[in-house]
Amino acid sequence: MFSEILSFGEPMYEFSQIKQSKAMEPDFLSGFGGDVSNFAIAAARQGANVGMITHLGDDEFGEQFRALWKRESVASDLVVSNASAHTGVYFITHNEEGHHFSFLRKGSAASLISKQQLPVEAIANAKLLHTTAITQAISDTSCDAVFAAIELARKTDTLVSYDTNLRLKLWSLNRAKAIINETISQVDICFPSIDEAQLLTGLTHADEIIDHYLQLGAKIVVLKQGSEGATVANQHERFSIKPHKVSAVDATAAGDSFAGSFCTHYVRGAELQECLKYANATASITITGYGAVAPLPTLAQVEQRIGLS
Numbered sequence: 182m183f184s185e186i187l188s189f190g191e192p193m194y195e196f197s198q199i200k201q202s203k204a205m206e207p208d209f210l211s212g213f214g215g216d217v218s219n220f221a222i223a224a225a226r227q228g229a230n231v232g233m234i235t236h237l238g239d240d241e242f243g244e245q246f247r248a249l250w251k252r253e254s255v256a257s258d259l260v261v262s263n264a265s266a267h268t269g270v271y272f273i274t275h276n277e278e279g280h281h282f283s284f285l286r287k288g289s290a291a292s293l294i295s296k297q298q299l300p301v302e303a304i305a306n307a308k309l310l311h312t313t314a315i316t317q318a319i320s321d322t323s324c325d326a327v328f329a330a331i332e333l334a335r336k337t338d339t340l341v342s343y344d345t346n347l348r349l350k351l352w353s354l355n356r357a358k359a360i361i362n363e364t365i366s367q368v369d370i371c372f373p374s375i376d377e378a379q380l381l382t383g384l385t386h387a388d389e390i391i392d393h394y395l396q397l398g399a400k401i402v403v404l405k406q407g408s409e410g411a412t413v414a415n416q417h418e419r420f421s422i423k424p425h426k427v428s429a430v431d432a433t434a435a436g437d438s439f440a441g442s443f444c445t446h447y448v449r450g451a452e453l454q455e456c457l458k459y460a461n462a463t464a465s466i467t468i469t470g471y472g473a474v475a476p477l478p479t480l481a482q483v484e485q486r487i488g489l490s
């Protein structure tokens with residue numbers, strides 16, 4: 182059976198810094214991250230039928246990801262294990278400016294993927310393919326694979342969703358600008374966040390950024406505005422939503438869970454404004470716990486937050 186949503190990119194085993202209560206206690210909590218895996222689990226918890234496209238190392242971290250996806254009902258039948266490379270690892274640390282990522286991912290199994298290894302039939306039969314600028318930044322072969330996957334999806338009427346997640350530890354701003362602009366011109370839904378979009382476009386205001394990305398060719402732009410909420414727009418309509426008032430602990434995966442929730446409700450036929458409401462509520466719950474995956478909410482929790490139950 183084919184998945185209705187496919188998520189393509191690199192899962193990352195996570196070590197997330199927590200406040201140390203006693204001197205000898207460990208101050209990193211292990212967990213799971215990687216923008217596309219976070220997206221897939223967020224979507225599955227919203228009720229989507231979702232699968233991963235990625236390569237893992239033939240190692241303990243890879244095994245743990247397979248077990249995680251099984252528990253979360255994320256399909257891993259398209260996931261390949263590579264005995265000669267490792268699963269990616271990253272660390273989250275916090276300072277007064279927010280959270281920071283450090284990576285151990287060079288030469289990882291996911292970064293070695295090539296376009297010849299894409300699951301052509303599964304992409305053709307999905308309703309939506311999600312991928313990200315991180316998937317393009319990790320290597321040239323992975324970047325080529327993203328463009329090939331988008332081409333396949335467009336030929337077969339599979340929607341393409343794209344998160345512009347900018348990681349300047351992985352590539353230069355000039356290269357990121359060129360690749361991200363070209364990709365946005367080819368996708369159905371793009372999810373820029375305002376601070377990254379300001380860097381990428383040189384524009385300041387939300388409406389200007391949205392207009393810019395619509396003009397480049399994205400059919401739907403969903404601008405994530407952090408603690409200011411979010412805005413969705415296409416050529417005909419535009420809606421903004423205020424953020425929920427929460428006590429934020431760790432903003433890791435706010436954007437991924439937002440996109441996973443938005444796409445789940447979009448492929449099920451919800452209107453743009455409704456998708457925005459679910460995404461905004463999903464992300465507001467995600468940021469109330471440490472790490473990327475543990476705090477991702479279920480559909481019931483999101484509906485309770487929206488006031489539907």
Ligand SMILES: Nc1ncnc2c1ncn2[C@@H]1O[C@H](COP(=O)(O)OP(=O)(O)O)[C@@H](O)[C@H]1O
Nearest residue numbers: 374405406407408410411424425435436461464
């Ligand atoms: N402090 C906050 N309070 C409430 N909601 C928030 C807060 N920060 C983020 N969110 C929600 O999460 C979404 C994504 O967060 P943002 O930080 O913009 O994305 P990213 O993680 O991609 O940088 C926002 O659009 C908003 O809906």
Ligand SMILES: O=C(O)C(=O)C[C@H](O)[C@H](O)COP(=O)(O)O
Nearest residue numbers: 214215216433434435436437473
């Ligand atoms: O940086 C990477 O390569 C990762 O994939 C690690 C993280 O799990 C996501 O980046 C979190 O994404 P946000 O939703 O933007 O907080």
